[in-house]
Amino acid sequence: MLFGPTPLEEARGAILAHTLRLPDRVLKKGTVLDAEAIAALRAARHREVVAARLESGDVPEDEAADRMANAMLRPLIARSRAATGRVNLLAETHGLLRVDAALIDRLNTLDESLTLATLADFTVVHPKDMLATLKVIPFAVPAPALQVAEAMLRGSPALTLHPFRPLKVGLVATELPGLKEKVIENGVEATRTRVEALAGSLLPAEHCAHETAAIAEALGRLRKAGAEMLLVLGASAVVDRRDVAPAGIIRAGGVIEHFGMPVDPGNLLCLGRIGETPAMVLPGCARSPKVNGFDWVLERLFAGIPVTPKSVMRMGVGGLLKEIETRPLPRGEAPRNAPAAAPRRPRRVAALVLAAGRSRRMAPLNKLMVTDRAGQAMVARVVDNALASRARPVLVVTGHERERVEDALAGRPVLMTHAEDYSEGLSASLKAGIAALPPDVEGVLVMLGDMPLVSPAMLDRIIAGFDPEEGRAIIQPTFRGKQGNPVLWGREFFEEILSITGDVGARHLTGRHADRLFNVEMADDGVLRDFDTADTLKGL
Known part of the structure; x- marks a missing residue:
């Protein structure tokens, strides 16, 4: 491949290395130069371009x-x-x-x-x-x-x-005098949450005394109930492979294959089986929803990947889960004045709330001013959701009934900008908002003023997916595969957005930049529901 300054006489079929802005068009990086493009370059008084020319092979x-x-x-x-x-x-x-x-x-x-x-x-x-x-x-x-x-x-x-396979999991929760019932319940619920997150189901938990015979009998009942995996959450931590809970697995006809793992928290996991059914004694940290070594083993078993003693022993690299970025040394060893490791800088994403429309489909009402039972306007609900998220700043674009919108948002820490030409359609308010964003904003959530069911948690989930360096420069929420709003746009698309005209938004640009698009699936349909007619408003 030849690369470098190329005279226009030799540039036909070459690949343009850098975007060029001409008086009547933009030639983007990667454009294969044809006769028309070369003519335009000549008309703009270019004599050469930096380009790549392919060679044989x-x-x-x-x-x-x-x-x-x-x-x-x-x-x-x-x-x-x-x-x-x-x-x-x-x-x-x-x-x-x-x-x-x-x-x-x-x-x-x-x-x-x-x-x-x-x-x-x-x-x-x-x-x-x-x-x-x-x-x-x-x-x-x-x-x-x-x-x-x-x-x-x-x-x-x-x-x-x-x-992940939809396995049925059996859990034995043992009890000792003085152990609070709430502690046992929390352990069962944490286990249920883990299992269901991997497409499995938890059979009704067996509660029994912290005794070998009682544990063996409970395991037997769970096997008869169809358990495809067996777990024991002991009232007392396991300290040896011959301790009470592991002995219960052996008494039920099983074997203990490995005790301990190089993952913290999770060191005291006990791995075994009864026949071909995996059977484990869980570490005490499994009562907490926080990630621990048991999660790593559980994920592999649900995925049908065998977990052997050797595979457990190889979990040490990356297995220090207890400490976090801002605590670079174990707590017992860290001096009081030890500098904290700098966490990854969060990207600055703004929220742009479009509140300039004329509500033609709900005339004579302005849908954004419709109040809920608490007397709060719909646009105020949308803005409050944005303020409760990680997005900053929150910028509101006004247009139709500007004063009413501003009054509804009075006292809130938001920026305001007015779209003078809002009557020209959605693109006018969108461009007004993009133009008013601070220069250090890396991305913007374009929010519609008639979508009050998009929660702060949903907005934060969208923001969490934004990583332009990793190819995730446009983040689009979906529900059951259907595209929703708001869409997060990286700064690299602001110029294209500013060139849009008519009563349209920027969604058509997602097809043009599919390689930069990333979909984030949501748990409910709030990202699909807008309220722009009287009938849809009744459903709100």
């Missing part, structure tokens, strides 16, 4: 990314289309991701033009989650390097996705 970036992605496809793994040399690999189901780190290392050291970044091995993923992003760095790849990469990826799976 060069494979264009999108074709190379497309071929590598096809070589990576495996059951339950989907892919995006190739764009700007990038393809994202996506999950089609809820399960556990396995990553062949050695293979990916070999691929990434094959040629500097080819890169593959993935989630960590044994990551829990949900449908439509991004598993990996494949990026071709230059505009073309040498054909020999691409052929080797394809052969490597076809020969052995770089990624495999193991779906």
Whole structure:
């Protein structure tokens, strides 16, 4: 591939290296220059451009990314289309991701033009989650390097996705005098939450005395009830593989395969089985919903991945779960004046509430001014949700009945901007809001003033998905796969948004930038429900 300043006489068919703004058009980076583009460049008095010219044996970036992605496809793994040399690999189901780190290392050291970044091995993923992003760095790849990469990826799976199975789980909760009933209930509920999060179901828990015989009998009852996994949550921590709870598994006809694990919290896990049914004594930390070593074992078993003593012993790297970024040393060893490790800087995302519309479909009412039983206007509900989220600042665009909207929001810490040409449609208020955003904002949640059911938690979930460097520059909420609002846009799209005209928003841009789009699935339909007619308002 030839790269560098290229005279226009030699530029036909070359790939433009940098975006150029001409008086009557914009030629974007990656544009293949044709006769019309070259004529426009000449008219703008350009004599040369910085461009890439492919030579014999060069494979264009999108074709190379497309071929590598096809070589990576495996059951339950989907892919995006190739764009700007990038393809994202996506999950089609809820399960556990396995990553062949050695293979990916070999691929990434094959040629500097080819890169593959993935989630960590044994990551829990949900449908439509991004598993990996494949990026071709230059505009073309040498054909020999691409052929080797394809052969490597076809020969052995770089990624495999193991779906969670709907297992029935039996739990024995033992009791000792003085142990509060609330403690036992919390342990059962924490276990139920874990099991159901992995698509399983918890049978009615067996409560019994903290005695070997009682535990063995309870395990027997759970096996007869159809348990496909057996758990013992002891009233007292296990201190030896011959302790009361492990002995109960052995008395029930089982074996103890391993005691202890290099994960903290979770050290005192006891791994065994009765026949082919996994049986475990849980560490005391399993009463808490916080992540611990038991979660790692449970996820693998639900995904159908065998858990052996050796695999448990290999969990030490990354197994220190107790300490956090802001506490760099174990609490007992940290000096009082030890500097805290700097946490990752949160991205600054603003909320832009569009409240300029004329409510034509609900005339003569202004839907944004309709009040709830507490006398609060709909637009105030939307703004309060934004203020209760991580988004800052919250900017409200006014237009129709400007004074009424401002009065409804009086006293709230929001910024205001007015769309003078709001009558021209949605794009006018959208552009007014984008233009008024502070220069240090990295992204913006475009919120509609008639969607009061989008909660602060939903907004924070959308913000959490935003990571332009990882390819997640447009975040779109969905419910059961259906696209909703608000959409979060990275700053890189602000200029395009400012060029929109008419009574339309920016959603059509998601198709143009599908490689930068990331969907976040929501638990309920609040992201789909707007209230712009009298009939829909009755449902509110």
